[in-house]
Amino acid sequence: MPRPMTITEKILARACRREEVSAGEFVSARLDLALANDITAPLAIEEFEAAGIGKVWDPDRIALVCDHFVPNKDIKSAQQALRVRRCAERHGIGGFFDVGRMGIEHVILPEKGLVGPGDVVIGADSHTCTYGALGAFATGVGSTDLAAGMATGEVWLRVPETMRFQYHGLPGRFVTGKDLVLYTIGRIGVDGALYRAMEFTGEAIAAMPMSGRFTMCNMAIEAGAKNGIVEPDEVTMEYVHDRFRREPVLFSSDREADCVETVEIDAAAVEPQVARPHLPSNAVPAKELGNIEVDQVVIGSCTNGRLDDLRMAAEVLEGRKVSPRVRAIVIPGSQEVYRQAMAEGLLDVFVEAEAAVSTPTCGPCLGGHMGILAAGERCVSTTNRNFVGRMGHPESEVYLAGPYVAAATAVTGHVSVPEEVL
Amino acid sequence: MVFKGRAHKFGRDVDTDVIIPARYLNTTDAQELAAHCMEDIDPGFVKRVQPGDIIVAGENFGCGSSREQAPVAIKGAGVACVVAASFARIFYRNAINIGLPILVCAGVAAETGNGDVIEVNLDEGLVRNETRDKSYQADRFPEFMQELVAAGGLMNHVKQRMGLK
Numbered sequence: 001m002p003r004p005m006t007i008t009e010k011i012l013a014r015a016c017r018r019e020e021v022s023a024g025e026f027v028s029a030r031l032d033l034a035l036a037n038d039i040t041a042p043l044a045i046e047e048f049e050a051a052g053i054g055k056v057w058d059p060d061r062i063a064l065v066c067d068h069f070v071p072n073k074d075i076k077s078a079q080q081a082l083r084v085r086r087c088a089e090r091h092g093i094g095g096f097f098d099v100g101r102m103g104i105e106h107v108i109l110p111e112k113g114l115v116g117p118g119d120v121v122i123g124a125d126s127h128t129c130t131y132g133a134l135g136a137f138a139t140g141v142g143s144t145d146l147a148a149g150m151a152t153g154e155v156w157l158r159v160p161e162t163m164r165f166q167y168h169g170l171p172g173r174f175v176t177g178k179d180l181v182l183y184t185i186g187r188i189g190v191d192g193a194l195y196r197a198m199e200f201t202g203e204a205i206a207a208m209p210m211s212g213r214f215t216m217c218n219m220a221i222e223a224g225a226k227n228g229i230v231e232p233d234e235v236t237m238e239y240v241h242d243r244f245r246r247e248p249v250l251f252s253s254d255r256e257a258d259c260v261e262t263v264e265i266d267a268a269a270v271e272p273q274v275a276r277p278h279l280p281s282n283a284v285p286a287k288e289l290g291n292i293e294v295d296q297v298v299i300g301s302c303t304n305g306r307l308d309d310l311r312m313a314a315e316v317l318e319g320r321k322v323s324p325r326v327r328a329i330v331i332p333g334s335q336e337v338y339r340q341a342m343a344e345g346l347l348d349v350f351v352e353a354e355a356a357v358s359t360p361t362c363g364p365c366l367g368g369h370m371g372i373l374a375a376g377e378r379c380v381s382t383t384n385r386n387f388v389g390r391m392g393h394p395e396s397e398v399y400l401a402g403p404y405v406a407a408a409t410a411v412t413g414h415v416s417v418p419e420e421v422l
Numbered sequence: 423m424v425f426k427g428r429a430h431k432f433g434r435d436v437d438t439d440v441i442i443p444a445r446y447l448n449t450t451d452a453q454e455l456a457a458h459c460m461e462d463i464d465p466g467f468v469k470r471v472q473p474g475d476i477i478v479a480g481e482n483f484g485c486g487s488s489r490e491q492a493p494v495a496i497k498g499a500g501v502a503c504v505v506a507a508s509f510a511r512i513f514y515r516n517a518i519n520i521g522l523p524i525l526v527c528a529g530v531a532a533e534t535g536n537g538d539v540i541e542v543n544l545d546e547g548l549v550r551n552e553t554r555d556k557s558y559q560a561d562r563f564p565e566f567m568q569e570l571v572a573a574g575g576l577m578n579h580v581k582q583r584m585g586l587k
Contacts, residue, residue: 026564026565043490046450050577051581052581053580053586068447069448077448079448080450123488124490126486140488140512142488142512142515142519142520143516144490144516145519148580151580151584152583156566158564224510367444367445387437387439388440388463390439394462
């Protein structure tokens with residue numbers, strides 16, 4: 001019998017073909033998927049080609065998603081996207097997604113069933129940790145690590161210590177996964193889980209739909225974590241049932257497994273949160289920021305660009321208008337989300353409310369395009385980072401929130417809780 | 423390896439968005455990236471920095487985005503080494519992978535001023551502030567990381583393992 005292990009350790013042990021691994025040791029793990037985007041793939045491709053390796057390890061286990069600066073925002077980005085496309089063609093990459101067929105990487109890969117429970121995934125994108133919501137080990141790396149993964153199908157890792165977050169009780173009516181994770185990062189700080197696994201568990205997580213779990217695991221990196229993870233359950237299985245192309249491998253943490261720290265959170269007491277500039281850990285209850293007027297609202301991204309997120313926004317915006325002082329931009333996270341939002345009439349709600357609806361793109365989240373802020377402008381955004389200059393001018397400001405708060409803010413023109421408009 | 427240069431001091435949680443803003447990520451050219459290094463946190467940095475200078479910073483240096491262009495920009499700007507109280511994990515990997523020397527050393531940032539002359543002995547993990555006559559011992563790299571550095575970076579390590587040159 002191996003010693004008691006956490007779900008993260010169990011997944012890594014399997015990927016190392018070993019009975020057990022323990023936190024702190026260095027291992028080489030087999031990959032189930034390696035991912036890059038139009039910003040990180042070009043450097044990875046350069047490294048890969050410079051090493052003279054020739055063939056990728058497995059073209060069906062590599063995903064290249066053009067999502068950051070597409071539809072191409074300028075000539076240089078067009079050149080970069082072209083390099084990614086050429087690489088995909090040359091190597092016959094199975095998971096290549098481009099304009100018209102694409103989605104934001106962390107929305108589309110689970111949707112298309114390229115990642116699933118028990119997987120080990122690396123991605124040259126820090127929010128790769130999103131897939132932990134499926135009960136996978138997934139972590140962000142840089143381009144060179146990705147190039148090595150493309151070549152060998154393996155990644156070296158230090159097995160992370162696990163920090164367990166236990167959410168007691170059920171969150172209130174307008175309290176989402178985003179609010180819980182902002183509150184959590186506010187408690188522990190932007191390096192509060194540095195190098196660790198954040199394991200999200202408890203009653204509030206069990207009751208949470210996949211969309212909220214994706215949001216929470218997505219933000220694990222904002223606390224410095226290596227991965228975020230939720231044990232797979234019926235909610236997970238229902239999601240992967242018609243999607244995941246391989247056999248799910250289900251693990252859960254042993255009760256006696258080592259955790260370096262357990263953080264207990266009363267989910268029922270958490271209020272809708274907003275993280276003030278310029279760190280995601282600057283979380284406060286949204287109701288305390290009613291005096292903050294905003295110029296733009298963004299609803300979308302790998303954090304909150306799923307159908308449920310758009311439904312929440314539409315619930316608030318239906319029959320209302322975006323404040324004349326606000327530019328509201330709604331970005332469905334994938335073509336599938338876009339189409340379903342259309343079928344449900346959500347896009348009508350947004351357009352009727354005088355919000356702009358965009359094709360899927362990371363665009364404004366990282367200050368790429370489709371909603372750049374001028375000096376002194378403020379945005380409430382459902383994205384993941386509010387660093388200096390993140391969405392444009394270094395003197396602009398980003399306030400992070402969930403879809404309910406973002407939509408309510410769009411209506412009033414100042415930071416608002418949904419109760420203020422509903 | 424021993425480096426000696428002037429210190430550029432930064433606080434804690436220096437994120438990769440300020441090291442190299444995403445608006446410049448439409449290129450992989452190291453010199454183009456270097457021209458915008460630290461632009462949003464210290465617009466004068468690129469003009470002041472001299473080849474061989476050393477960045478001294480607090481906790482969680484390089485947090486945020488996984489963009490490898492961040493250490494590439496720092497290295498391209500001529501910075502010889504980054505000494506920080508701690509590094510965000512992706513930046514740490516990236517720096518080692520691209521051959522930007524880094525050291526984890528608590529206490530240095532708090533006691534260093536901009537422009538202080540710093541000497542770093544990478545092999546022994548020693549950091550010395552000559553201006554203030556203070557010495558510090560950095561954390562040792564784990565054995566596996568030392569192997570990577572000795573192999574000349576991750577891709578060389580991979581090539582060796584795959585039996586390529």
